[in-house]
Amino acid sequence: MSALLQPIFFKINPDTSSELVLNNLLASVCKVAYLSTKKDRLTFYDTFEWQAYENGFVVYKKKNHLILADLHSRNEACSTAFQRLPFSFFPKYLPGCTMREQLCSFTDVRGFFRLCTVEEHIRSYRIMDDNDKTIGILSLTSLSIADRKKENPLTQYFSIRPLKGYQKEIFDIEKVFASYEELGRVLDFKELFLSIMKAVDHNVLGYSTKIDLNLDADAPIYTSAQRLLQFTLSVMRQNEAGIRKNIDSEFLHDFRVAIRRTRSVIKQLKGVFDPDETTRYLDFFKELGKLTNELRDLDVYLLRRETYYDYLPLFLQPPLPLFFNDIEASHRLLHKKFCRFLGSSSYTTFITEWNHVIKRELLPDADKAPNAALSTKTVAVDSIKKAWRKVIRHGRHVSKETTDSELHALRIDCKKLRYLLEFFSSIFPQNTIIPVIKQLKELQENLGDFVDFAVQVEFLHKRLEVLSSGGEKSLLAASMGGLMATLFQKQEEARRKFHRTFRLFDHDETSQLFHDLLTSNSAT
Amino acid sequence: MKTIALYSIKGGVGKTATAVNLSYLSALLAPPTLICDLDPQGASSYYFRIAASKKFNSDKFLKGNKKIHSNIKATDFENLDLLPSDFSYRNLDIELSEEKKPKKKLKKNLEELSDDYRFVFFDCPPNLTLLSESVFAASDIILVPMIPTTLSIRTYVQLTDFFDANDLDSSKIRAFFTMVEKRKKMHRDIIQEFRNAPGFLRQTIPYNSEVEKMGLYRAPLNAVLPNSPAAKAYRNLWKELTTDLEQK
Numbered sequence: 196m197s198a199l200l201q202p203i204f205f206k207i208n209p210d211t212s213s214e215l216v217l218n219n220l221l222a223s224v225c226k227v228a229y230l231s232t233k234k235d236r237l238t239f240y241d242t243f244e245w246q247a248y249e250n251g252f253v254v255y256k257k258k259n260h261l262i263l264a265d266l267h268s269r270n271e272a273c274s275t276a277f278q279r280l281p282f283s284f285f286p287k288y289l290p291g292c293t294m295r296e297q298l299c300s301f302t303d304v305r306g307f308f309r310l311c312t313v314e315e316h317i318r319s320y321r322i323m324d325d326n327d328k329t330i331g332i333l334s335l336t337s338l339s340i341a342d343r344k345k346e347n348p349l350t351q352y353f354s355i356r357p358l359k360g361y362q363k364e365i366f367d368i369e370k371v372f373a374s375y376e377e378l379g380r381v382l383d384f385k386e387l388f389l390s391i392m393k394a395v396d397h398n399v400l401g402y403s404t405k406i407d408l409n410l411d412a413d414a415p416i417y418t419s420a421q422r423l424l425q426f427t428l429s430v431m432r433q434n435e436a437g438i439r440k441n442i443d444s445e446f447l448h449d450f451r452v453a454i455r456r457t458r459s460v461i462k463q464l465k466g467v468f469d470p471d472e473t474t475r476y477l478d479f480f481k482e483l484g485k486l487t488n489e490l491r492d493l494d495v496y497l498l499r500r501e502t503y504y505d506y507l508p509l510f511l512q513p514p515l516p517l518f519f520n521d522i523e524a525s526h527r528l529l530h531k532k533f534c535r536f537l538g539s540s541s542y543t544t545f546i547t548e549w550n551h552v553i554k555r556e557l558l559p560d561a562d563k564a565p566n567a568a569l570s571t572k573t574v575a576v577d578s579i580k581k582a583w584r585k586v587i588r589h590g591r592h593v594s595k596e597t598t599d600s601e602l603h604a605l606r607i608d609c610k611k612l613r614y615l616l617e618f619f620s621s622i623f624p625q626n627t628i629i630p631v632i633k634q635l636k637e638l639q640e641n642l643g644d645f646v647d648f649a650v651q652v653e654f655l656h657k658r659l660e661v662l663s664s665g666g667e668k669s670l671l672a673a674s675m676g677g678l679m680a681t682l683f684q685k686q687e688e689a690r691r692k693f694h695r696t697f698r699l700f701d702h703d704e705t706s707q708l709f710h711d712l713l714t715s716n717s718a719t
Numbered sequence: 720m721k722t723i724a725l726y727s728i729k730g731g732v733g734k735t736a737t738a739v740n741l742s743y744l745s746a747l748l749a750p751p752t753l754i755c756d757l758d759p760q761g762a763s764s765y766y767f768r769i770a771a772s773k774k775f776n777s778d779k780f781l782k783g784n785k786k787i788h789s790n791i792k793a794t795d796f797e798n799l800d801l802l803p804s805d806f807s808y809r810n811l812d813i814e815l816s817e818e819k820k821p822k823k824k825l826k827k828n829l830e831e832l833s834d835d836y837r838f839v840f841f842d843c844p845p846n847l848t849l850l851s852e853s854v855f856a857a858s859d860i861i862l863v864p865m866i867p868t869t870l871s872i873r874t875y876v877q878l879t880d881f882f883d884a885n886d887l888d889s890s891k892i893r894a895f896f897t898m899v900e901k902r903k904k905m906h907r908d909i910i911q912e913f914r915n916a917p918g919f920l921r922q923t924i925p926y927n928s929e930v931e932k933m934g935l936y937r938a939p940l941n942a943v944l945p946n947s948p949a950a951k952a953y954r955n956l957w958k959e960l961t962t963d964l965e966q967k
Contacts, residue, residue, distance in 0.1 A: 321795075326768040326770070327768060328767070328768035328769060328795065329793075329795045358792070358793035359791060359792060359793035359800060360769075360772075360790070360791060360792025360793060360800075361792065361793070
């Protein structure tokens with residue numbers, strides 16, 4: 196009795212009795228016989244960015260198994276033994292199986308965390324033909340959110356799953372269901388899943404760091420900037436819980452990007468805010484960023500665990516657990532410290548104040564913020580132009596030796612330009628902004644690689660200096676030496692690539708793209 | 720995928736009862752399983768209350784893979800599917816003779832099923848024809864139920880002679896006794912004689928009125944009467960056969 200074919204779901208109206216459907220409607224079209232009653236608890240998991248959902252799947256734990264099922268039919272795609280009920284887990288740590296492969300294909304950095312637990316009360320019936328042969332299974336499911344038993348069930352629905360070879364016969368019954376609109380309606384599992392998530396206040400696909408604000412090109416820049424700041428603050432706030440629960444490193448990463456974007460809006464849009472007011476906030480955001488620097492660095496090393504193993508020959512790998520254990524211990528400590536800060540009154544008071552500031556609609560005094568009333572487009576074009584020229588000017592001045600400080604500084608210039616392009620992307624025609632971002636991205640990647648490798652070499656060097664000598668530590672020192680040599684080579688590779696990459700960026704074609712962008716009529 | 724043919728030249732020896740009961744046990748213990756009803760009488764299809772679709776016939780069966788796939792039906796038992804037979808199967812031999820390489824036809828036609836099933840059972844019609852030869856080529860085991868009588872022994876010898884004469888692999892043949900009535904001396908003597916004969920399984924299936932009643936229950940014995948002596952005997956037979964298959 197393999198019931199893995201496409202089922203239908205028929206959601207019963209809240210005021211309709213399931214018995215009525217069962218006794219009158221179904222009995223008139225087919226024979227049904229009671230089969231079983233069972234209760235199940237399903238605990239749903241997904242990432243903060245809903246990557247299982249986006250790929251058309253739901254992930255849940257049922258009994259002692261973790262199941263990956265089709266979002267529309269809830270047919271099982273694969274499953275694996277899963278005894279515990281962790282708050283979160285990384286797919287890469289599941290035992291080698293199809294499930295692990297599938298989940299890892301959705302994301303390699305995000306952790307899956309517990310969304311909610313529902314209780315299913317299922318009464319099943321056999322649907323039979325004239326020979327009393329089962330041709331499908333009809334299940335009446337009553338769904339409730341676990342631990343909210345006192346409330347009425349969240350929803351009640353029938354599902355009909357045809358048995359192999361009996362799709363046509365079941366299809367005829369489905370048609371009868373579909374015609375009884377006054378009793379309920381046909382839907383797919385995705386809709387049921389969404390209603391479960393809604394009941395537990397999860398906004399499916401409600402999180403994105405992409406700035407998609409549809410700014411008004413003619414609105415005062417102050418108004419647009421306030422909207423940008425509201426957005427960056429909302430990203431920060433949405434990530435706080437994930438940071439606290441240590442689900443994955445992306446929460447802190449997005450939190451930090453939001454801080455940088457916030458600072459960038461205030462600092463780069465000159466004359467838009469009252470500096471007497473913003474200086475204090477800028478300082479706080481700067482400190483907040485600094486407070487997370489080390490924690491982020493440790494996150495990055497932990498993410499690169501496999502890569503570090505790959506960098507070394509087999510005989511230099513054994514001491515690495517010592518290195519990573521040390522990193523993990525430091526991480527635990529710093530994480531705890533930062534979480535304490537997130538819960539502190541100084542942070543919450545600051546955020547409350549800031550939230551108040553960015554919601555202010557009244558433009559600041561013109562003598563303190565002379566550009567606040569200028570149109571968004573004017574300021575956007577002007578600041579992008581300046582930032583772009585700066586990148587070109589500084590890039591051209593990078594010496595033949597391409598020193599570390601030159602590349603570090605240029606990387607920051609590029610980042611600033613990138614942020615501006617992202618902030619104002621909605622007021623430019625997409626066909627002009629996308630190629631510009633693409634060109635810039637390549638240069639940023641080169642500079643990003645350089646700085647990343649440089650930071651890693653420096654970090655390892657510092658760790659090496661504090662290592663005591665003798666025994667296991669000497670072996671670890673050898674491994675770290677091996678890592679530093681490899682990383683240094685990669686850093687130098689990135690350095691060598693710089694001039695060629697910059698030439699491609701500092702080119703007539705890019706210049707034309709920027710020209711097109713900055714002279715284009717705003718699309719919105 | 721392992722294929723097991725329930726085969727005997729002689730009729731009424733319990734081929735269908737064995738195919739139905741063993742396939743059920745296989746689906747229970749080593750799923751998933753398919754039973755192919757090759758007998759135009761459609762007894763195993765009947766036991767599972769399954770009728771072939773109106774469009775299905777011997778022609779579609781001979782077309783193989785996809786046509787077979789779309790006509791497989793689920794039984795009422797988890798992980799056990801059935802390819803029903805159709806009355807048109809009575810002409811299967813004639814149609815088969817018109818095919819290229821008819822003896823390899825069945826094996827080729829079922830190739831795609833290996834992704835879906837771990838065990839496939841053939842419930843064969845009682846004769847020795849081209850279809851039987853195609854079954855022999857497609858099967859890993861040819862399981863021959865025998866009533867402990869002289870006539871049954873004779874048909875068994877006919878079968879092994881046929882294998883030898885046609886240079887077929889007789890090591891695939893496994894015989895076992897069914898409808899055994901211990902009170903009959905002849906039954907006891909024959910079983911004793913063949914107890915250690917090569918290719919004979921030791922487990923026997925007792926004569927049990929419940930086996931005959933399967934036609935009323937229309938379900939495998941282990942699903943409805945698991946404590947009956949025949950149900951227990953089928954369980955032991957399946958155990959012996961799977962051990963045998965593992966060693967193969």
